[in-house]
Amino acid sequence: MISPSLPPDLRAALDKKLEGLARDDIAARAAQISKTYRDGGNSHAIASPVDALAYALVRMPATYAAVSACLNALCEARPDFAPQRLLDVGAGPGTASWAAAETFASLQAFMLLDINAALQTLALKLGKENPRLATMTCRRDAHALDEVEAADVVIASYLIGEVSEAERRALAERLWSKTRDTLLVVEPGTPAGYARIIQLRAQLIASGAHVAAPCPHDRACPLVPPDWCHFAQRLPRLRAHIQIKGAELPFEDEKFSYVVLTRGPATQRLSRVLAQPAINKVEVSAKLCTANGLGVAKVQSRDKTAYAAARRWRWGEAVEDVNRP
Template identity: 30%
Template sequence: MASRSYGACVLCRKAAVVKMLCRGTSAAANPQSQVDFLKGEQHKKHPGVTNLKTLRLPEELQTAARSIIHRAQVPRLTDRSQSLTNYLWSRKRAVEDLTLRRKAVSLERELWEKAMEKKGDVDEQALEDRIRRKVLSELKRTTYHWTPMKFDEELGVVYMAARLAGGYAAVRRAMNEIKKRDPSFAPQSLLDFGSGLGTVVWASHSCWGDTLKEMVCVDSSGPMNILAERLLKGDDEIAEPHIKHVYFRQFLPVSPKVQFDLAVAAFTLSELPNGTEREEAVLTLWRKTSSYLVLVENGTKEGHQILMEARDTLLKKQEKTVHDTRPASVFAPCAHELVCPKLAHEPITPCNFQQLYQPLPLPGHNVQQTEKFSYLIVTRTEPGKAETEDVSWARLIAPVLRRTRHVHCRMCCPDGQLQHLVVTARKHSRDVYRCARSSDWGDQLPIVQKVDDDSQSDSK
């Protein structure tokens, strides 16, 4: 019995040595070893993790919002806030004039051709009038009727109940991308274009409250500026604002030389009436950006496409007068600066992400909700100092599916392609596998991209 026991122990020790050697060989063979990308962090907190746990509004903001809503006594608030949420989510861009004219010409030609096929004398003037009326009627029936949002105090309160917590969650999650990947960034000035209720101020203060010294909020709506200021003062006119050095304006600062460390437009570009105005707004914001420009929209096809328009404008549009020659580069979420592969496949699906949050404690609100949003962060690149650290990291664009000894990851890769990768410890190293299991939708994954037997192109 003793000899058998001794022999078993020897075999166990040999097996353990072989296992350790195999692990060492796997880590050495894989270029993305722990030394390269973990930076001393645990796998569940690796550098690519930018997701946040369930977000709550700052206590001072939540208390002020509840006070304002209670004092306003808006009738049918729950129903109206839900209707407004649905309306904003389903909203589309206004149809461009050129698109509308082309559609009208095509429809008019089609109707003339049908009319000419009929035999007999035709009163051309009467026919022309009839066709014109029919074209106008058809355009009215099939064209999306975009109208600008006009806020009074009551609608502002409804918007607060509907969107304050969700909007804060989306902006806070987008800003966490900068805070996590660029910990040395310490902004002193902020520009919020289309500031609304001031959620950007609160979100940025939660990230960089120690360094921010000037925050300029620009919104054309006077009632919304008043509500935002009431929120800052805790719904007490004579109180000091909880966040100081916040200034409200109805127009952007005129001077093109005035820049801000951080410029933000959250759910704002979709409120502009046409592509020309959106382009002008994006270029103006970029001129006023010294470090990072953050754009956030609803996680719909429309929201994503608006952001991709802005991306193209910043990367490709050449301005006549340039005050800051540092070029634009995409910081997040894109892993590349090529055409968005989500727009290149049919059917088109938006590139969006999600953030859990606690809504305002009002009647009819669930305990926990999910904000689905799209975002774009663009930064100024110093000549010869382009970011290289994360170029081989892919962005997870769908929930991670964790299975026994393997993980399904759908990613947007640095080569501009969508990829479905099945990550295993044997194929990709133990470190990469454990990082994949700890990652989720929206995080970056440290994998050298190459299609092998475990991966396949994702055309969805």
């Protein structure tokens, strides 16, 4: 399992980029970029090296934390998975590639696709600080996704929400066509982000995909509105992160929705904890998504071994399916 914190070499690379720059200017650019995204804009708002660095300082820590949590879930479901080639689509400053490099020592080739020149340039510069990522290649031409070689693992993090609904279905098929083995798609943990994930999930299951995580089944999601499937990863804020965001707390919680799809069916079907369990002296009560649908596990304190294990359950974890009266 990898940590949600940025790797030391990436933190050092970001700090080096900040040297000699006015923090107030970086903070102002970061605020404007964030506002653009909140208003429905996209990465076109990032037009200069300063813009790219501002974006990276604000978003890389949270994106890395979310992607690392998803990759940890993938490794839990498929502990023997050892991909050699990664395709990072909508790579931005290369955040998902860093998380994948930390997760899989087997990765030897990293291909990053992003239409934004400033972000792609930053990704290449940051990658030089890591011996494995220093060999990454990048493309930003319009036909890159159709022309690149397929990869063992394909990642699209915080990407599908930047295209129209009509484009999204075509993009999903293109991503799947480039997936030799496993596709990870991550979106914000909002009802809208979850809806995009569920739509893509259903579309690709119909094309032959199987779910490895977070769902323990390939059937339709059993949740009904206003409920939605999302998770949270707590991460520490770096000093520069706090300064640029004007934050007060030394941590933040990144909420995300995701799906891991594979070419072959999963070999094990562990239940997923869908909310932080309620714990008292009598029992642990946890909302689970199981192979048979939604359920509530109630683990009584009189069963000391099971109760002790259930007390350690956390939101988003995969657990043995228990349902004790």
